[in-house]
Amino acid sequence: MKSVFNELGYALLLSMRDILPILALILFFQLFVLRDKIPHKSRLAVGFIFCALGLGLFLAGLRKALFPIGEIMARQLSEPEFVAGAGGFAQEPVWWAYGWIYLFGATIGLATTIAEPALMAIGIKAEEVSKGSIRQWPLRIAVALGVAAGIILGLFRIITGAPLVYFIAIGYAVIIIQTMFAPRYIIPLAYDSGGVTTSLVTVPLIVALGLGLSQTIPGRNPALDGFGLVAFASLFPIMSVMGYIQCAHWWDQLKGRQQLKKGRS
Amino acid sequence: MHSAWQKIVHTWPLNRFPVRLFSIIWVRLKGAGRDIAPILVVIAFFQLVVLRQPFPHLGEILWGILLVYLGLIFFLEGLEMGLFPIGERLATGFARKGSFTWLMVFSFALGFSTTIAEPALIAISAEAAEVATEAGFIEQGDESQSRYALGMRLTVAFSVGLAVVLGVLRILFDWPLHWLMAGGYIAVIIITFLAPPEIIGIAYDSGGVTTSTITVPMLAALGIGLASTIRHRNPLLHGFGLIAFASLLPIIFVLLYGIVLFRS
Numbered sequence: 001m002k003s004v005f006n007e008l009g010y011a012l013l014l015s016m017r018d019i020l021p022i023l024a025l026i027l028f029f030q031l032f033v034l035r036d037k038i039p040h041k042s043r044l045a046v047g048f049i050f051c052a053l054g055l056g057l058f059l060a061g062l063r064k065a066l067f068p069i070g071e072i073m074a075r076q077l078s079e080p081e082f083v084a085g086a087g088g089f090a091q092e093p094v095w096w097a098y099g100w101i102y103l104f105g106a107t108i109g110l111a112t113t114i115a116e117p118a119l120m121a122i123g124i125k126a127e128e129v130s131k132g133s134i135r136q137w138p139l140r141i142a143v144a145l146g147v148a149a150g151i152i153l154g155l156f157r158i159i160t161g162a163p164l165v166y167f168i169a170i171g172y173a174v175i176i177i178q179t180m181f182a183p184r185y186i187i188p189l190a191y192d193s194g195g196v197t198t199s200l201v202t203v204p205l206i207v208a209l210g211l212g213l214s215q216t217i218p219g220r221n222p223a224l225d226g227f228g229l230v231a232f233a234s235l236f237p238i239m240s241v242m243g244y245i246q247c248a249h250w251w252d253q254l255k256g257r258q259q260l261k262k263g264r265s
Numbered sequence: 266m267h268s269a270w271q272k273i274v275h276t277w278p279l280n281r282f283p284v285r286l287f288s289i290i291w292v293r294l295k296g297a298g299r300d301i302a303p304i305l306v307v308i309a310f311f312q313l314v315v316l317r318q319p320f321p322h323l324g325e326i327l328w329g330i331l332l333v334y335l336g337l338i339f340f341l342e343g344l345e346m347g348l349f350p351i352g353e354r355l356a357t358g359f360a361r362k363g364s365f366t367w368l369m370v371f372s373f374a375l376g377f378s379t380t381i382a383e384p385a386l387i388a389i390s391a392e393a394a395e396v397a398t399e400a401g402f403i404e405q406g407d408e409s410q411s412r413y414a415l416g417m418r419l420t421v422a423f424s425v426g427l428a429v430v431l432g433v434l435r436i437l438f439d440w441p442l443h444w445l446m447a448g449g450y451i452a453v454i455i456i457t458f459l460a461p462p463e464i465i466g467i468a469y470d471s472g473g474v475t476t477s478t479i480t481v482p483m484l485a486a487l488g489i490g491l492a493s494t495i496r497h498r499n500p501l502l503h504g505f506g507l508i509a510f511a512s513l514l515p516i517i518f519v520l521l522y523g524i525v526l527f528r529s
Contacts, residue, residue: 018381018382018387019382021377021378021381021382022348022352022378022379022381022382022479023348024378025374025375025378026348026351026352026355029355029359029371029374030351030355033367033371034355034358034359034362036358038351039351039354040350040351043346043347044346044347044348044351045347046343046346046347047342047343047344047345047346047347047348048343048347048348049343050339050340050342050343050346050347051339051340051343051344051347051348051382052343053336053339053343054335054336054337054338054339054340054341054342054343055336055340055382055384055387056336057332057333057335057336057339057340058332058333058336058337058340058384059336059384059387059388060329060332060336061329061330061331061332061333061334061335061336062329062333062384062388063329063388064325064326064328064329064332065325065326065327065328065329065330065332065333066329066330066333067388067392068322068325068326068329069308069326072320072321073308073311076316076318077311077315077316082316100311100315104307104311107307107310107311108304108307111303111304111306111307112300112303112304114303115299115300115303118481118482164465164466164469165454165457165458165465168453168454168457168469169454172450172453172454175450176443176447176450179443179446179447184502185499185502187442187443188442188502188503188504188505188506188509189505191442191443191446191505191506191508191509192505192506192507192508192509194473194509194512195472195473195475195476195481195508195509195511195512196476196481196508199300199477199478200300200337200384200385200477200478201300201301201304201333201337202304203385203388203389203473203474203477204385204388204389204392205304207389207392207470208392211392211396221400222396222399222400223396223397223399223400223402223463224400224462224463224466225466226396226466227393227466227467227469227470228466228469228470229470230389230469230470230472230473230474231466231469231470231472231473231516233473234472234473234476234512
């Protein structure tokens with residue numbers, strides 16, 4: 001029991017160290033640059049302690065739960081006995097043999113993105129500013145589908161061991177082409193949506209999934225092939241959001257034309 | 266509309282504290298649960314319906330999930346109690362202050378300090394160090410492992426600081442975002458071909474990892490604060506875009522970190 005407390009105490013100290021820069025930033029700029037008082041000192045202090053405590057607990061739980069879960073799921077879903085039946089593989093497995101792991105990755109991506117609070121905030125903002133031509137729910141679905149598609153392609157890359165850079169380069173090229181056609185006011189929002197999707201709980205799980213998968217697939221090295229899923233999951237929403245907005249834009253134009261015709265006749 | 270219960274609560278101030286505390290805890294329980302519940306549902310479905318295998322170390326994992334849940338509750342509550350309100354005040358304060366140098370210094374410091382505290386980055390850099398040790402890319406031992414992880418975090422934090430400076434300059438001078446991003450994309454691809462393979466995967470991931478719980482709201486506050494203070498700036502067109510830089514520049518800098526570390 002004593003060692004548990006020692007561990008927790010150490011974790012708490014470490015997380016205090018991690019949050020200290022923000023506190024220093026706030027105190028320095030508030031006191032010396034803006035030359036203002038610190039409002040609600042006690043709230044700030046309690047908030048700081050809560051943050052450190054929460055960070056320590058979260059990281060401890062992450063090592064005990066989220067990382068192992070991701071790795072266990074990846075291993076169980078890609079084990080030869082599960083993928084090819086009791087006999088294991090007769091020959092080197094093909095990439096489409098791993099259907100369940102694609103489905104698992106895509107479902108995790110969808111489920112965690114749809115409910116992401118940061119995304120809801122962006123959705124509401126976008127609906128407001130586009131005067132209703134971009135709607136919140138389709139936008140959120142577009143982002144979630146983007147994340148799911150990204151994870152599927154990322155898993156495919158890990159399974160086949162193809163170099164990451166080609167996928168990303170093609171992704172970038174598609175985004176640049178989409179940007180040229182997209183309505184200008186939406187570009188920053190679309191680019192931001194990629195970064196917003198990958199939340200605190202999802203990221204460790206997805207990373208562990210990739211690392212676990214690269215451990216079980218024959219011929220893969222976790223250190224070389226295991227990463228990259230998060231990169232896909234934050235690249236693809238940019239594409240799907242711009243795709244959705246493009247469609248919404250065309251749809252509006254189409255409706256506008258029809259109404260114009262109705263008005264004439 | 267005043268129920269008897271509310272009357273009691275209002276006339277007896279001592280009673281208000283537990284009620285408020287309870288409502289805070291309830292809101293947090295729901296909020297953090299929303300982050301974890303979808304994952305648990307998906308995993309339970311795959312375990313019970315698809316795999317039908319015993320789940321190893323179930324007890325320890327459930328305990329870990331409880332820790333994650335509690336950790337999220339405290340962390341988010343702490344952010345909203347202390348750091349977010351004053352951080353947002355500072356961000357809008359600096360947006361209004363009009364001192365170019367201080368705005369730049371503040372932008373860099375904001376990007377740097379929020380990234381150092383980002384939990385996902387702490388976890389992923391530790392994991393990356395472990396994987397790199399197992400593969401023999403870095404020396405065995407806890408010290409070299411934590412040095413690698415800290416080096417990565419500092420690199421990412423530095424690059425997010427620069428990204429915020431760049432993003433603020435873009436808002437100030439109305440540079441078009443897509444040209445900067447396109448340039449950044451090309452830089453990423455070119456540097457990838459120079460970088461050692463050991464770093465590429467984690468470098469690309471670092472972009473998505475950094476922009477999370479603390480960074481996103483703080484950067485949004487700074488961007489929207491700036492865009493609504495400066496004349497002829499549209500909050501949607503100019504306020505967004507900081508996060509885009511903050512998820513692009515870390516890729517470039519972690520690749521460079523890998524070049525320095527593995528190629529020298």
